[in-house]
Amino acid sequence: MFKLVGFLKPFRKETIAGPFFKLLEAILELLLPTVVALIVNNGIGRGDKTYVLQMGLLMIGMAILGYGCSLVCQHYAARASQGFGTNLRNALFKHISSLSYTELDRFGTPSLINRLTSDVNQLQLAVAMLIRLVIRAPFICVGAIIMAMILDLKLSLILLVAAPIIGVILYFIISRTAPLYRRYQGKLDRMGSVLSENLTGVRVIRAFAKGRAEQKRFKETSEDLTGTAIHVGRIAALLNPATSLVVNGAIILILWAGGLHIDSGSLSQGEIIAFINYVTQILLALIVVSNLVIIFTKAASSGARVSEVLATEPSIADGKRIAGAPARVESSKGTSTLPADGAQSSVTPVSNQPAIAFESVSFGYSATGELALDDISLSIAKGxxxxxxxxxxxxxxxxxxxxxxxYDAVKGSIRVNGIDVKDYQLQELxxxxxxxxxxxxxxxxxxxxxxxxxxxxxxxxxxxxxxxxxxxxxxxxxxxxxxxxxxxxxxxxxxxxxxxxxxxxxxxxxxxxxxxxxxxxxxxxxxxxxxxxxxxxxxxxxxxxxxxxxxxxxxxxxxxxxxxxxxxxxxxxxxxxxxxxxxxxxxxxxxxxxxxxxxx
Ligand SMILES: Nc1ncnc2c1ncn2[C@@H]1O[C@H](COP(=O)(O)OP(=O)(O)OP(=O)(O)O)[C@@H](O)[C@H]1O
CATH class of the missing domain: 3.40.50.300 (P-loop containing nucleotide triphosphate hydrolases)
Incomplete structure (x- = not known):
């Protein structure tokens, strides 16, 4: 999984500068409620229009600057996520091309297509979110709590109680949705497989008048997928209302307790407005965090699926013989040398060597299953x-x-022009x-x-x-x-x-x-x-x-x-x-x- 992070390396500048600009925007956003409090207390409270105007202009300036920072971050996030997606897709495609039939059979075409498309897209989205929101949302949350604490320490204790409750909600949702997202991807593969069979075999299906039966099969697969999506959606959908409930409960408590503080004169009207502003910022940031949690849970399951393919070593690799290098051929008549003669084919047949020789070859498609070939010995002369x-x-x-x-034989050996096929460079063979x-x-x-x-x-x-x-x-x-x-x-x-x-x-x-x-x-x-x-x-x-x-x-x-x-x-x-x-x-x-x- 960590290997995937390597695909972000070429976009180091974007991944550092993007969050930096987003952080600047977040700082400006955090300062705004304090400016509002100053306007209420020092401007409106004292009837000082010039002060209100100056601070109003300052607020507009801060908003424009924040907007600029957000645009720059967006630009970097788009460049990094698109570039990451393209590089990952290319690498995955190259790796899939290097896999042998055994691995390709194991994954299956529809699953590989899904991994190359929807899983990479999910990871691409996660990268964009990583740059745009991963630092900003927690920063706003923590920053707003700190600012609220500066305004009124006692009142902010309410927030400190609400935070762990939200943590428990997040944990509950993640632990239940993560395995479901993995199951969902598996069912998506299954639907891809049914779809691909139906599209490629459309003529056979029509010839056998199996259209209805196939429609039913597709409907069942599709409904199965939908069922999982709805199930996971229902759990994930709890996140926003549950978070809102806790935060709004906190707001009510703050308003009630804040009212008492105002009555006692320990908190000004401007400060309570700023305090509520901060709590609202925390609420919005938490909603973003909840959605990020869902995006990253999905991305984690996509990342595991992509990594699984990337980590699969091709079972059929190039042989030891370097293309173009002379090869030593052992035969019953002694050892001879194959000359190297350039790119077209470095293998020059050695006289008396059969073009193809099977020596006690056995093969089965699965390690434990039946043998598809059993002890085959055969020699085929050139021509x-x-x-x-x-x-x-x-x-x-x-x-x-x-x-x-x-495929590679599980027992015995196959020789082409006297050389074991496993010793050839694959391209050469x-x-x-x-x-x-x-x-x-x-x-x-x-x-x-x-x-x-x-x-x-x-x-x-x-x-x-x-x-x-x-x-x-x-x-x-x-x-x-x-x-x-x-x-x-x-x-x-x-x-x-x-x-x-x-x-x-x-x-x-x-x-x-x-x-x-x-x-x-x-x-x-x-x-x-x-x-x-x-x-x-x-x-x-x-x-x-x-x-x-x-x-x-x-x-x-x-x-x-x-x-x-x-x-x-x-x-x-x-x-x-x-x-x-x-x-x-x-x-x-x-x-x-x-x-x-x-x-x-
Ligand atoms: N990709 C595969 N995975 C698992 N088993 C396979 C695979 N391909 C073939 N087999 C099995 O291996 C055995 C031999 O299959 P093979 O395709 O070599 O037969 P064949 O003689 O070429 O048949 P046909 O004339 O029908 O093409 C069969 O039992 C088949 O079910």
Whole structure:
């Protein structure tokens, strides 16, 4: 939590000067009732108009000066809070970008969005209040009590009794609202999650006519959130009336006791007016303090949520190997050295080293849960095309996600070009691998910009070539502006198959050594899928290709096919070999291909 204070460092001047000017304003405000008392006693009481005029002008001067001070403070508070918010948001975003899928899965997207937006906003507001009011309100409270004590010590004892009562009220409210604010933020995350599911899955919801059910689910989540907000609001709402009650009670007592003092001549009329003015100032300041308490209680829970993300260390960090430095590779045939050759890729394959090697790899998504991959050993030669097939949930995506270290294996090791993936700099490793995920994801921008995304230096010819291989060139040329057509919001204006082909073109344009297609041609018709595989084969060169698919037709022409079943290897070989030896593969083929197709 204290780490967050560091984000205020660049605004040291504002955080010191802001409260200083506010303090000047508060001093002027504290002096005003005394000036009023002087006007009443020395001016009005004695009928001295000149005195009243002079002191009146002094009051106006003090008010203008106070206003000026307040404006300067406001300016500093705005600069510091906005700057703090921007820096914190940027740092949080950068940190979130560095987290691995494991941490991102743990927090969940809606919660991270809430932490980046509403929690940072809450902290930003707290900073503004910190500069504008945190010093001023208590200063006015204490100052007004001191001024009142100077005026009449005995009368001010009433205030000294009222102060601890207010302290108890504040403690009662804070101790009850703080946990509720945390619960409220959690429920806000839950509502974000329901909202996000509904917006992204709107087509499915409509197709299944689940609109009503989803509206009901959203209403329930929303009402749950509202219930907590009302509950916490009810407790927090006690603060102002309770404080007012105590202070007004004190005012009544002061008026009663003050009246007696005036009668006895120990207090003047001007002084009692000043005294009541001070008590009113205390009341107003206490109302501000009460609201500050609510703002800071909320900010404390937001701060804890933001700090939790910032304190989360990415479980997947860069390896020891410095990008560009030669790497030592241990193999059964001895140790060789990988030369460093600059930014593009410092990893030069060592002869006889497989492009990818899994050695007794196991993986589970949670430390205690089931294994999604169990003891996988596999070696893929450079330039080889491997098809990966298996039922849903058999571990196909999990297996390929371990290669670019989206997740880390819990047991065993994975080597790329003979080097443990954990030894690579992440950027270097991921530059070697092009991944086309199951869900096509494009960005706002032109078609060409999207294809160039992984390789901004790609020439127009390279972009066209990648599109051609991905079977995207034809539909791109038919778009209104061809390669300059702007894709809106993740490619909303494209069909599922078109989006998939563009994501494949994007991966190809970055010229990876290893290309992983994770069920990324599922929306293509059989003819286009076949043309895509032909294009990939013709242009592959020594590129290693991993094709994950549910369709036998997509993998049957691969050099070898890996069959996964419940996280384990059920078979590995050519289509023909597996038809002979692997029962799982036979069953998949039987369910998809006619007898003739299967053996042809
Ligand atoms: N992010 C995740 N968190 C927890 N469990 C997961 C996660 N992703 C996948 N799993 C689980 O891991 C197992 C393997 O999933 P995986 O996505 O690798 O299967 P798959 O063979 O690619 O399936 P499909 O063909 O349906 O995409 C499944 O049991 C799945 O429920």
């Amino acid at each position: 080889e095309t491997i098809g990966i097939i298996g039922g849903t949930g058999s571990g196909k995506s999990t297996l390929v996600n371990l290669i670019p270290r989206f 991921r530059r070697l691998i092009g991944v086309v995920p199951q869900k096509a994801m494009l960005f706002t921008g032109t078609v060409a910009e999207n294809i160039r995304w992984g390789n901004p230096g790609a020439t127009a010819e390279e972009v066209a070539e990648a599109a051609q291989t991905a079977q995207a060139a034809e539909f791109i040329t038919k778009l209104p502006e061809g390669y300059n057509t702007v894709l809106v919001r993740g490619g909303l204006n494209l069909s599922g198959g078109q989006k998939q082909r563009l994501t494949i073109a994007r991966a190809l344009a970055s010229k990876p050594e290893i290309l992983i297609l994770d069920d990324s041609a599922s929306a293509l018709d059989y003819a286009t899928d076949a043309a895509l595989r032909k294009g990939l084969r013709e242009t592959a060169g020594d590129k290693t290709l991993l094709i994950v698919s549910q369709r036998v037709s997509s993998v049957r022409h691969a050099d070898r096919i890996l069959v996964l079943d419940d996280g384990k290897i059920a078979g590995l070989g050519t289509h023909e070999e597996l038809l002979e030896t692997c029962q799982v593969y036979q069953e998949v083929c039987q369910s998809q291909l006619s007898g003739e197709e299967a053996v042809s």
